Amino acid sequence: MQHQTVLVLDFGGQYNQLIARRIRENNVYCELVPHTIALEKIKEIAPIGIVFTGGPNSVYEKDAPDIDNDIFKLGIPILGICYGQQLIAKKLGGEVISPKTREYGKIEICYQKSVLFENVTKNNICWMSHTDYISKLPAGFMVTATTATCPCAAFENREKSIYGIQFHTEVNHTVQGDVILRNFLYAVCKAKGDWTMHNFAREQIGQLQEKLLGKKVLCAMSGGVDSAVAATLIHKAIGKDLICIFVDHGLLRKGEADEVMEVFKDKLGMNLFKIDASKQFLDKLKGVEDPEKKRKIIGKEFIKVFEVEAKKIGAVDYLVQGTIYPDIIESGKGVSAVIKSHHNVGGLPTVVDFKEIIEPLRDLFKDEVRKVGEELGLPASIVHRQPFPGPGLAIRIMGEVTLEKIKTLQDADFIFREEITKAGLDKEIWQYFAVITSTKTVGVMGDYRTYEYVLALRAIHSLDAMTATWARIPYDVLEKISNRIVNEVEHTNRIVYDITSKPPATIEWE
Ligand code: XMP
Numbered sequence: 001m002q003h004q005t006v007l008v009l010d011f012g013g014q015y016n017q018l019i020a021r022r023i024r025e026n027n028v029y030c031e032l033v034p035h036t037i038a039l040e041k042i043k044e045i046a047p048i049g050i051v052f053t054g055g056p057n058s059v060y061e062k063d064a065p066d067i068d069n070d071i072f073k074l075g076i077p078i079l080g081i082c083y084g085q086q087l088i089a090k091k092l093g094g095e096v097i098s099p100k101t102r103e104y105g106k107i108e109i110c111y112q113k114s115v116l117f118e119n120v121t122k123n124n125i126c127w128m129s130h131t132d133y134i135s136k137l138p139a140g141f142m143v144t145a146t147t148a149t150c151p152c153a154a155f156e157n158r159e160k161s162i163y164g165i166q167f168h169t170e171v172n173h174t175v176q177g178d179v180i181l182r183n184f185l186y187a188v189c190k191a192k193g194d195w196t197m198h199n200f201a202r203e204q205i206g207q208l209q210e211k212l213l214g215k216k217v218l219c220a221m222s223g224g225v226d227s228a229v230a231a232t233l234i235h236k237a238i239g240k241d242l243i244c245i246f247v248d249h250g251l252l253r254k255g256e257a258d259e260v261m262e263v264f265k266d267k268l269g270m271n272l273f274k275i276d277a278s279k280q281f282l283d284k285l286k287g288v289e290d291p292e293k294k295r296k297i298i299g300k301e302f303i304k305v306f307e308v309e310a311k312k313i314g315a316v317d318y319l320v321q322g323t324i325y326p327d328i329i330e331s332g333k334g335v336s337a338v339i340k341s342h343h344n345v346g347g348l349p350t351v352v353d354f355k356e357i358i359e360p361l362r363d364l365f366k367d368e369v370r371k372v373g374e375e376l377g378l379p380a381s382i383v384h385r386q387p388f389p390g391p392g393l394a395i396r397i398m399g400e401v402t403l404e405k406i407k408t409l410q411d412a413d414f415i416f417r418e419e420i421t422k423a424g425l426d427k428e429i430w431q432y433f434a435v436i437t438s439t440k441t442v443g444v445m446g447d448y449r450t451y452e453y454v455l456a457l458r459a460i461h462s463l464d465a466m467t468a469t470w471a472r473i474p475y476d477v478l479e480k481i482s483n484r485i486v487n488e489v490e491h492t493n494r495i496v497y498d499i500t501s502k503p504p505a506t507i508e509w510e
Pocket of ligand 1: 387388389390391431465502505506507508509510
């Protein structure tokens with residue numbers, strides 16, 4: 001089925017993926033594309049609306065991202081946000097100035113009559129992050145919102161269906177920002193709301209069935225959300241012709257490997273094989289303390305184990321990858337500095353004898369993947385699982401990885417997660433886990449002196465793992481966690497709480 005599409009033209013702003021996600025949340029399919037997209041391509045896609053995002057530049061800067069003027073002649077509704085609005089102004093004959101002061105944060109705004117602000121309270125709060133503003137309107141435009149310092153916080157040319165807002169509707173701090181975006185999609189672009197995960201799952205299963213029936217398909221399951229949902233979609237389409245391999249490197253959270261087998265093999269009846277390679281991984285990690293070395297060893301070993309299994313299976317037609325839309329968007333951009341070498345299943349194509357890669361989730365954002373998982377009947381414990389790094393607990397064990405440290409960490413981490421859930425914080429906190437440090441300290445238990453490991457707790461709020469702030473867990477919850485861990489878990493006598501954000505720290509400790 002062909003969905004209605006909105007194109008989001010990327011001018012480099014920090015909230016760009018968020019804009020795309022917000023549009024999708026309104027049941028409208030959208031794609032985030034570079035602002036350099038050819039006009040011919042836009043015509044071919046025939047979007048019902050176009051959004052220009054914000055961006056860090058000033059429109060008069062040399063090499064500032066630009067747009068072909070003919071885009072305004074296509075007759076497709078346009079919404080410019082922040083830089084996007086200023087660009088519309090400049091291109092259509094208005095003027096933009098750079099005052100000395102910046103408008104940043106939650107700002108009082110006054111909306112006037114506009115289709116965009118239908119059912120939005122007139123005197124309201126919006127989120128601003130800009131220096132430049134529009135000082136002269138292009139011909140045919142009128143101002144539809146103002147703030148104390150920004151005379152043109154929104155403008156429009158209703159006849160041409162071109163709208164601009166200086167503030168960020170996509171950020172939660174803009175009160176009723178969701179209503180404004182919805183007005184653009186439904187009142188201006190006449191969206192039908194045909195993008196739902198129920199439809200997606202149904203259509204995908206149908207399409208996968210057509211494409212894959214009678215073929216041999218191989219999937220590496222990690223227990224993570226993406227591979228779980230990708231595998232389940234394909235399993236619904238072709239049943240036993242999908243072969244799944246789950247490599248247990250012995251560095252998973254407590255109970256995780258058993259849960260994966262129970263859900264996917266026992267309940268769903270998947271053709272799933274667990275390879276217990278924990279001894280092999282532990283042997284390779286013996287005596288290794290350097291975080292990068294640990295990551296590399298695990299990545300390499302994973303491929304090796306998989307290769308042996310794949311050889312047993314022989315040639316397959318398709319290899320499944322759990323690639324999701326942000327991976328596609330990000331791979332189109334420049335490569336940033338390697339802070340940590342991430343291990344995912346990226347190396348598998350080199351060791352599997354296959355004809356084609358299949359990526360059933362390549363159009364979906366993470367929250368959409370979760371919704372598809374729910375549609376397919378996967379349990380919340382799998383669908384709402386927090387991110388877990390490929391190298392597993394190895395990068396939460398400082399220094400050498402030993403069986404004793406793995407056990408201590410698994411038990412402590414389990415208590416931490418259990419108490420966070422009991423306190424009702426599990427949906428709110430993006431990622432939370434325990435870390436075992438390489439430091440031992442003196443403690444006293446009963447009348448005895450103890451000398452055991454210091455454990456750290458890490459809990460953060462984040463949107464996309466690029467930045468993070470540490471979670472303000474109530475003291476009484478922290479106290480309960482600390483008491484339980486020290487009392488119930490062997491080899492630890494001291495608990496500390498990590499109060500660093502990212503940057504400057506990373507989320508994981510190694
Ligand atoms: P950092 O520590 O870089 O982590 O701030 C950012 C996010 O990525 C996860 N992470 C990984 N995920 N393979 C993965 O699939 C990895 O090697 C890896 N290392 C870190 C981390 O848990 C956090 O969510």
